[in-house]
Amino acid sequence: QQPVQSPQAVILREGEDAVINCSSSKALYSVHWYRQKHGEAPVFLMILLKGGEQKGHEKISASFNEKKQQSSLYLTASQLSYSGTYFCAPPDSGAGSYQLTFGKGTKLSVIP
Amino acid sequence: DGGITQSPKYLFRKEGQNVTLSCEQNLNHDAMYWYRQDPGQGLRLIYYSQIVNDFQKGDIAEGYSVSREKKESFPLTVTSAQKNPTAFYLCASSIDGWSGYTFGSGTRLTVV
Numbered sequence: 001q002q003p004v005q006s007p008q009a010v011i012l013r014e015g016e017d018a019v020i021n022c023s024s025s026k027a028l029y030s031v032h033w034y035r036q037k038h039g040e041a042p043v044f045l046m047i048l049l050k051g052g053e054q055k056g057h058e059k060i061s062a063s064f065n066e067k068k069q070q071s072s073l074y075l076t077a078s079q080l081s082y083s084g085t086y087f088c089a090p091p092d093s094g095a096g097s098y099q100l101t102f103g104k105g106t107k108l109s110v111i112p
Numbered sequence: 113d114g115g116i117t118q119s120p121k122y123l124f125r126k127e128g129q130n131v132t133l134s135c136e137q138n139l140n141h142d143a144m145y146w147y148r149q150d151p152g153q154g155l156r157l158i159y160y161s162q163i164v165n166d167f168q169k170g171d172i173a174e175g176y177s178v179s180r181e182k183k184e185s186f187p188l189t190v191t192s193a194q195k196n197p198t199a200f201y202l203c204a205s206s207i208d209g210w211s212g213y214t215f216g217s218g219t220r221l222t223v224v
Contacts, residue, residue, distance in 0.1 A: 032213070034213075041216060041217050044213055087155070098143055101171075102154035105154055
């Protein structure tokens with residue numbers, strides 16, 4: 001089942017913070033996060049693991065909610081280069097699964 | 113530098129023709145994937161391969177075929193049975209099911 005991302009789109013000024021949510025109907029064992037700029041390939045940002053461990057981008061963090069059915073991506077002090085569409089992708093059948101199911105994406109626009 | 117190469121970048125096909133999209137990686141990754149992306153949608157998994165000479169169907173495998181004869185190569189054939197093949201096709205690879213994906217730059221296929 002495809003995870004649901006919110007908001008669908010957000011506009012920020014440089015230096016502002018943003019939160020992108022990724023909700024699932026079942027518990028999440030881990031979540032991948034990717035960013036895609038227009039016309040380009042997605043770029044891996046980070047993996048959030050079940051115990052809260054994170055592997056990836058230094059300036060971006062993520063967490064699970066209490067029931068682990070939602071993950072949130074935190075972008076702090078946004079830069080123009082943060083613009084793009086952000087996708088969450090939980091593994092289909094548990095952490096370590098080779099099948100990721102991508103959400104429809106959240107379009108982030110950072111303006112001067 | 114290591115990476116994934118997809119070719120061609122743009123491809124036009126007449127209805128009723130099969131076409132093969134190339135994907136080559138020199139990252140020494142065991143796992144490779146093919147995703148399809150339509151406007152405003154997330155990525156949908158077509159096929160994936162965890163190891164040479166083995167591959168599995170994803171969510172939308174109908175009308176597509178793949179082979180994995182070499183670790184470095186994972187070509188995708190879009191057959192005439194695929195009813196709506198116009199899309200952006202992305203190839204990716206990963207070390208294993210726990211690692212982030214590296215994506216190629218994509219092939220934009222248009223059926224004319």
